[in-house]
Structures are given as structure tokens and as C-alpha cells.
Amino acid sequence: MTKAAVFGTGSWGTTFAMLLAGAGTETILWGRRAEVVEAIDRRHVNPDYLPDTVLPDTLRATTDPAEALDGADFVVLAVPSQTLRGNLTAWKPHLPPEAVLVSLMKGIELGTTKRMSEVICEVAEVPQERVAVVSGPNLVGEIVLGQPAATVVACPDERVAERLQEACHLPWFRAYTNPDVVGVELGGAVKNVIALAVGVAAGMGLGDNVGAMLMTRGLAEISRLGAALGADPHTFAGLAGMGDLVATCTSPLSRNRTFGENLGKGMTLEEVIAATKQTAEGVKSCESVLELARKHDVEMPITEVVVAVVHDGMPPGEAGMLLMSRSPKPERYGV
Numbered sequence: 139m140t141k142a143a144v145f146g147t148g149s150w151g152t153t154f155a156m157l158l159a160g161a162g163t164e165t166i167l168w169g170r171r172a173e174v175v176e177a178i179d180r181r182h183v184n185p186d187y188l189p190d191t192v193l194p195d196t197l198r199a200t201t202d203p204a205e206a207l208d209g210a211d212f213v214v215l216a217v218p219s220q221t222l223r224g225n226l227t228a229w230k231p232h233l234p235p236e237a238v239l240v241s242l243m244k245g246i247e248l249g250t251t252k253r254m255s256e257v258i259c260e261v262a263e264v265p266q267e268r269v270a271v272v273s274g275p276n277l278v279g280e281i282v283l284g285q286p287a288a289t290v291v292a293c294p295d296e297r298v299a300e301r302l303q304e305a306c307h308l309p310w311f312r313a314y315t316n317p318d319v320v321g322v323e324l325g326g327a328v329k330n331v332i333a334l335a336v337g338v339a340a341g342m343g344l345g346d347n348v349g350a351m352l353m354t355r356g357l358a359e360i361s362r363l364g365a366a367l368g369a370d371p372h373t374f375a376g377l378a379g380m381g382d383l384v385a386t387c388t389s390p391l392s393r394n395r396t397f398g399e400n401l402g403k404g405m406t407l408e409e410v411i412a413a414t415k416q417t418a419e420g421v422k423s424c425e426s427v428l429e430l431a432r433k434h435d436v437e438m439p440i441t442e443v444v445v446a447v448v449h450d451g452m453p454p455g456e457a458g459m460l461l462m463s464r465s466p467k468p469e470r471y472g473v
């Protein structure tokens with residue numbers, strides 16, 4: 139039987155572990171906090187993140203990384219992106235030599251501008267063929283209700299992608315494979331930044347034309363960065379590109395959109411941070427995405443103003459004026 143160890147008992151780690159267990163994969167969760175782990179293991183509930191969801195009886199949990207990793211075929215990583223390097227360094231001595239490492243994370247590392255799969259290859263010292271990425275329009279609040287959804291499993295080794303696809307595929311959760319890890323990861327990380335912008339606009343009371351403009355021009359930014367980094371342009375028309383962008387930018391369930399919306403309504407950054415209980419990856423990753431774009435000489439004007447609003451205190455109205463007063467250009471400028 140295929141065995142998976144999922145690291146991170148937050149909303150997506152727990153939900154993806156449910157999907158794996160539901161698909162017949164023997165699954166164990168690792169968590170930091172003993173009380174959450176105990177509740178998952180004994181009472182089949184995650185009181186902090188999914189209090190209304192009954193977890194499968196077969197889903198186990200532990201605080202011991204060695205126990206979680208013992209015999210694991212898939213090591214699934216679902217901690218906040220900026221904590222991955224430190225955590226994985228600690229877990230590395232226990233990693234089974236042949237295990238496939240799977241990233242569920244949608245961020246870019248601050249300081250290095252590395253994608254999560256790059257951090258995994260570097261820290262765990264494994265080749266790209268042993269690292270997979272899962273990303274798509276996967277709002278947890280809908281998936282835990284059993285509503286239909288689809289995702290993308292990306293790995294340069296097609297057989298590895300197919301094994302992981304089989305390990306999480308359910309009648310109501312479709313996994314598609316794609317060899318384009320770069321595109322799938324960029325789609326997941328940058329859509330969070332665009333969702334912050336769309337949220338700010340919604341919070342300011344602006345309408346659907348503005349939202350559509352930001353999403354579409356945001357997709358142009360993602361595509362430009364992807365082209366510079368060697369991604370397959372078709373990926374951005376798929377689930378991990380446009381699909382996740384639309385879901386995140388339009389759903390009230392999105393933490394990134396909600397974060398932006400609160401800023402747009404006039405809350406201070408400190409107030410918004412205090413009101414945000416879960417990980418809104420775009421808040422930190424907007425800076426690393428912008429740094430990555432600058433390294434590759436890619437223009438990302440929406441990302442620039444998101445960084446200015448979220449980190450430098452620029453008033454949202456001024457950010458909007460800056461975007462609207464850019465010089466007129468052809469739609470496909472810079473692509």
C-alpha cells in the first residue's frame with residue numbers, strides 16, 4: 139500500500155491528507171502542537187483549522203517526524219513557505235532515501251527568490267525528478283464539503299506524477315498531471331499577489347470591471363515572468379494558472395483576497411495582520427516575486443503596487459492612480 143506523510147496540520151495539509159486517505163493511501167500527518175495532533179489522531183477532528191469536519195478514521199497524526207517518515211513513499215510539505223527551509227533541514231535526517239517530496243505550498247522564498255521545489259531540491263539534496271508540486275483552484279472551505287474540484291500534479295518524471303495522481307484522485311477530486319513545475323509553481327505563488335490587489339480594489343468599493351482588469355493584467359504579469367523563467371505558456375491557461383487565479387481573486391474564502399479587501403476598506407496593516415488567522419502567502423511573497431521579476435528584467439506593475447501598499451504604506455487610491463496613469467501600450471506589450 140502507498141504511504142504518505144503530510145507535514146503541516148493547517149487547513150490545506152489536513153484537507154490534502156483527507157484526500158489521500160480517501161483515495162486509499164495510508165496517510166499520517168505531522169504537526170507541531172501536541173493538542174492538535176492528539177485531536178486528529180484520537181477524535182478525528184482538527185479543532186483549530188477544520189472544526190466542523192469529521193476526518194477519516196484511518197488518518198493518523200504524530201508530533202514525531204521520524205515516526206511520520208518511516209516507510210513514506212510521498213512526503214507532502216504543507217507548512218508556510220517561509221518556514222520550509224528551516225523545517226526541512228530538521229526533517230532531512232529521517233527522509234526515506236527513495237521518497238518523493240511533494241510541495242503543496244504557494245510561495246517564493248524571501249532572500250533567495252527560490253520556488254519551493256528549488257528549496258526542497260537544495261535542502262534535501264534530491265534531483266528534480268523526485269520532487270512534485272500540487273497546485274490548482276483548491277479552496278479548502280469547498281473541498282471539505284465534498285464539492286467537486288480539480289488540481290494539477292507537476293513533476294518532470296511523468297511516472298512519479300502519475301503515481302501521485304493516483305494517490306490523491308477521487309470521484310470528486312480530479313488530479314491532472316503536467317511536467318511544467320516552473321509554470322505550476324509560479325501560477326500558484328503569483329496569483330496570491332494578484333488576489334491581494336483584487337481584494338484591495340473590492341474593499342475600496344470598485345466594481346467587476348476593475349477586478350477583471352486586475353486578473354487579466356495579472357495573468358499577463360504571471361505569463362511574462364513565466365516566459366523569462368522557461369515555463370510552458372500553456373500552463374497559465376490551465377488550472378494552476380487561470381483556474382487558481384480566478385478562484386482566489388473572486389472567492390470570499392481566499393485569505394489573500396480577504397487580506398487585500400480589509401486593507402482596501404481602510405484597516406491598518408497591523409489591524410489586518412491581527413485579523414488574519416491563517417497563512418496569506420502573498421503578503422510575504424509579493425516582495426520575493428518582485429525581486430525575482432527584477433532579477434529577470436520583467437515588468438510587473440501590479441506586483442509593484444501591491445508591495446508598495448502592503449509593505450510601504452502607500453494609500454490604495456494612490457496605487458490605483460499609478461496603475462491607471464501608466465503609458466498607453468499594445469495589449470501584448472512585453473510578452
Ligand SMILES: NC(=O)c1ccc[n+]([C@@H]2O[C@H](COP(=O)([O-])OP(=O)(O)OC[C@H]3O[C@@H](n4cnc5c(N)ncnc54)[C@H](O)[C@@H]3O)[C@@H](O)[C@H]2O)c1
Nearest residue numbers: 147148149150151216217221242243244276277278416417
Ligand atoms: N488553505 C487553502 O485553501 C490552500 C489551498 C491550496 C494551497 N494552499 C497553500 O498551502 C500552504 C499551507 O497553507 P495552509 O492553508 O495549510 O495554511 P494554514 O495557515 O492553514 O496552516 C499552516 C500550518 O503550518 C503550521 N506552521 C506555522 N508556522 C510554522 C512553523 N514555523 N513551522 C512548522 N509549522 C508551522 C501551522 O501551525 C499550521 O498547522 C500555503 O503555501 C498555501 O498557500 C492552501
Ligand SMILES: O=P(O)(O)OC[C@H](O)CO
Nearest residue numbers: 274275276277392393394
Ligand atoms: O486562501 P488563499 O488565498 O491562500 O487561497 C487558497 C488556495 O491557494 C486557492 O487555490
